[in-house]
Amino acid sequence: MRLLHAKSLLLHDFPNDDQIPEYAILSHTWGGNGDEVTIKDLSSWTPLYKRKPGWAKIKGCCKQALTDGIEYVWIDTCCMGRSKRSQEAVGDEIQSIWKYYDRARVCYVHLADVQASPETTADSPDSDIWRSRWFTRGWTVPELLAPIFVRFYDVSWKYLGSKAELSRIIEGITGIGAHVLRDPGEVKRQSVACRMSWVSTRETSREEDIAYCLLGIFGIKMPIDYGEGRRNAFIRLQHHLLRSSRDPSLFTWGYNLPLGGTHRNCNVGMLAETPSAFEHCGQVEPVSSCAEPSFEVTASGLQFRLPTQIDEPTGTALLNLECAIGDYYLVLPLNRSPTTRKEFERTPYGxxxxxxxxxxxxxxxxxxxxxLINRSRSISAQIEVSLAYPEEHFFELADVYPPNALQNVGPVMIVPAEGEVRCSLYLSDLPWAMLSVQNGLGQRFLISIERESSPTESKVRTLKTLMAEVPDSRSLSSGPPSTAAFSLMHLLPIFESAPIVAWKDGMETGGLLVGSNFQMPGAGRELRTIRIVIQRESLNRTEFSGSIAAKLGKKEDKNKVEKKR
Known part of the structure; x- marks a missing residue:
């Protein structure tokens, strides 16, 4: 280990762990190219490096260490040398970063973009600390968690508070629980998904570091390979987790994310491509009390032994991951493999x-x-569902059932001339599908699309769409639901609750509803399109209009637009 003498500003090497003296360690954000003082600078005969912006930071760190009675400091910019060194040597130092911060007597966090003032305190939302760049970087997560004692300083080295004193504020900024901040031992007790969430919105200068900064958090050692790319590095990390952990929360990624923002890779499989997929998993906790492992790695992938419900007509397995947020469990829909009935796969948008x-x-x-990784296959025939809504509103796709129904999500397009926003969804040409869309207020609406006859060259088909609000209350309205409305009752767990709205024979009996039928030519023609238009607010609620038409090079017949309230 290489340390900087705080008084002489000379570097000293300590090859053996038992020779390493007590030291303070610095956590900070790097400046621009050439701003930081390097090992090469400290070894040069000219003092020109003292003109660099990073020199004041080193002087401030050394001064604070001497004030605290500490003779040595460790600063990554001048104690780690990445240039002209083998990747293996660099990898060894990267692997040791958690250990360096864990062993330090104290960690000084220097917030270069924070200026303390008597007008604002650290717990004020107007305080610069809430917007500090330090809280956006990937490597600062292990630097925050590994040391027992962490002290925060502003740009002028004015003391702001300790990690323990600021734990509630840091929790609000980072999402890392205050109890974890107060006790480094709590890190290992958090679920895999929770720990992934800590870096889900972070950034790193080198793309692979978003995976490497997690090594110490999970206690994993794996070869460092700069150049492999972000995705490969993160996939490798998860492969190591599969061997060292039996925590099923590893598979909860994607929870509460918009479907258009999860994956575009059809062969993604069971593992996430980036920590950002765990953004909303900070409260996920495993709840299984079984001593047996919930999954194991096999020659062809994974075998789960978890509570499951299989829907044979759709080939869907609902896998209870036995991870919960409060009283709600996370259930993962899997689709039966198109190549063998003995296996299931996670669909790209599941x-x-x-x-x-x-x-x-x-x-x-x-x-x-x-x-583990889905096998390549050709994309089946598709139906385009075009969802249009006013610019002043916001809608996004929340869920799809069956999980193999969604093939792709097109980009969101703003059409100023029409004053609306449009998004296209591409569905498999299945007998039926159910979509759940969510507005900016968190209200969910179900869209059921059903085909009443099989597509052939000689016959026409009828598609029907029904849209109903899914209420926040998690109970049915009084009285039995109509058979027609709830013929897909087994789907409702996927959508968290049953709709309060009931309808019969196309007549609305409560809430919001759109029903419309139209004829479409059979297979073998151009791409079929279903257009669903959500209109502007009327009478203090959103009025829905279903305009569903086959667009085969013809203009839509506006007279067929059916409006209901």
């Missing part, structure tokens, strides 16, 4: 959904085999 524990009574524990 993601875990919250299901109340009371709805899991029909699930039974059984072996479920999954592919």
């Amino acid at each position: 993601k875990p959904t919250l299901v109340h524990r009371s709805k899991l009574a029909t699930f039974s524990t059984r072996p479920v085999n999954t592919q």
Whole structure:
């Protein structure tokens, strides 16, 4: 280990762990190219490096260490040498960063973009500390968590508070629980998904570092390979986790993310491509009390032994991951593999959904085999669903069932001339599908698309769409629901709750509803399009209009637009 003498400003090497003296360590953000003082600078005969912006930071760190009675400091910019060194040597130092911060007597966090003032305190939202760049970087997460004692300083080295004193504020900024901040031992007790969430919105200068900065947090050692790319580095990290952990929260990625923002790679499989997929998993906790592992790695992928419900008509397995947020469990929909009935796969747009524990009574524990990486296959025939809504509103796709229904999500397009926003979804040409869209207020609406006859060259088909609000309350309205409205009752756990709205024979009986039928030519023609238009607010609620038409090079017949309230 290389340390900087705080008084002489000379570098000293300590090859053996038992020779390493007590030291302070610095956590900071790097400046621009050429701003930081390097090992080469400190070894030069000219003092020109003292003109660099980073020199004041080193002087301030050394001065604070001497004030605290500490003779040595460790600063990454001048104690780690990445240039002209083998990747293996660099990898050894990267692997040791958690250990360096863990062993330090104290860690000084220097916030270069924070200027303390008597007008604002650290707990004020107007304080610069809430906007500090330090809280956006990937490597500062292990630097915050590994040391027991962490002190924060502003740009002028004015003391702001300790990690323990500022724990509630830091929790609000980072999402890392105050109890974890106060006790480094709590880090290992958090779920895999929770720990992934800590870096989900962070950035790193080198793309692979978003995976490497997690090594110490998970206690993993793996070769460092700069140049492999962000995705490969993160996939490798998860492969190591599969061997060292049996925490099923590793598979909860994608929870609460918009479907258009999860994955574009059709062969993604069971592992996430980036920590950002765990952004909303900070409260996920495993709840299984079983001593047996919930999954194991097999020659072809993974075998789960978890409560499961299989819907044979759609080839869907609902896998209870036995991870929860409060009283709600995360259930992952899997689709039966198109190549073998013995395996299931996670579809590109499949993601875990919250299901109340009371709805899991029909699930039974059984072996479920999954592919780790989905096999390549051709995309089936598609139907385009165009969702249009006013610019002043916001809608996004929240869920799709069956999980293999969604093939792709097109880009969001603003059409100023029409004053609306449009997004296209591409669905498999299935007999039916159910979509759940969510507005900016968090309200969900179900869209059921059903085909009443099989597509052929000689016959026309009829598609029907129904849209109903899914209320926040997680209970049915009084009275039995109509058979027509709830013929897909087994789907409702996927959408968290049953709709309060009931309808019969196309007549609205409560809430918001759109119903419309139209004829479409059979297979073998151009791409079919379903257009669903959500209109502007009327009478203090959103009025929905379903305009569903086949667009085969013809203009839509506006007279066929059916409006209901």
